[in-house]
Amino acid sequence: MNSKRVLVRRTAAVAAAGVAALVLAACGGSGDSSAGHDGHTTKSPSASAPAAQGQNNAADVAFAKGMIPHHRQAVEMADLAPSRVESAEVKKLTAAIKAAQDPEIQTMSGWLTSWGEEVPAEGAMDHSMHGTGGMMTAEEMDQLKNSSGKAFDTAFMKLMIKHHEGAVAMAKTEQAEGAYEPAKKMAGEIIASQTAEITQMNKLLGAN
The missing domain is CATH 1.20.1260.10 (Ferritin, core subunit, four-helix bundle)
Structure with missing residues (x-):
């Protein structure tokens, strides 16, 4: 009985880890390997701000x-x-x-x-x-x-x-x-x- 419970817990943990990985991949953008693990935070400002903002004189x-x-x-x-x-x-x-x-x-x-x-x-x-x-x-x-x-x-x-x-x-x-x-x-x-x-x-x- 105990072994079955351990197996269920391990399976749930693996599934949760898989979902988390998918969420992180989605946040990182579509195949942008240069963004790295914090791709979401580094990529967001340039994507949301107007292209010209802060770049002209x-x-x-x-x-x-x-x-x-x-x-x-x-x-x-x-x-x-x-x-x-x-x-x-x-x-x-x-x-x-x-x-x-x-x-x-x-x-x-x-x-x-x-x-x-x-x-x-x-x-x-x-x-x-x-x-x-x-x-x-x-x-x-x-x-x-x-x-x-x-x-x-x-x-x-x-x-x-x-x-x-x-x-x-x-x-x-x-x-x-x-x-x-x-x-x-x-x-x-x-x-x-x-x-x-x-x-x-x-x-x-x-x-x-």
């Missing part, structure tokens, strides 16, 4: 607040092209600019919101942080709107080269001074893509 905020209106103007310039452009290459370029910069505006707006910062209002331009950054004046935008054909192509490229140069300078500042890795990564992508587009536009202008 003033340079990151300045980059997003400066680049959003800068990108918006580039998209506005690109939107003028379909009814005015003559060159197929320039038309393709304007479409590429819009396709790249529209999503970046949304991403940077999301960063600012998660950081508790205000997203620049439509039409707002903050020149205090980055100077003019190659932004078009109201007069330059009006001249672009009133041109068409080859004149539009030439004006667009000349203005966009200046615009891109401003964006590249802003992106280099972010890479040097920023702390938020996704923003620094985006800055690198802006430098690479817009430098390539500057080269392309200079070649097209030289060929005209």
Whole structure:
């Protein structure tokens, strides 16, 4: 009788240990061996906190607040092209600019919101942080709107080269001074893509 009781107790203990092991495995995450025995406590903060929280600095905020209106103007310039452009290459370029910069505006707006910062209002331009950054004046935008054909192509490229140069300078500042890795990564992508587009536009202008 006693041996049976001991056997039952041992069986229950083994079962309880098995359940406890399963609970610990579930807490540790799905196959994250790096979390270790205290995986639940080390993994929880990063999983529950907003991705951007506590990882940005003033340079990151300045980059997003400066680049959003800068990108918006580039998209506005690109939107003028379909009814005015003559060159197929320039038309393709304007479409590429819009396709790249529209999503970046949304991403940077999301960063600012998660950081508790205000997203620049439509039409707002903050020149205090980055100077003019190659932004078009109201007069330059009006001249672009009133041109068409080859004149539009030439004006667009000349203005966009200046615009891109401003964006590249802003992106280099972010890479040097920023702390938020996704923003620094985006800055690198802006430098690479817009430098390539500057080269392309200079070649097209030289060929005209």
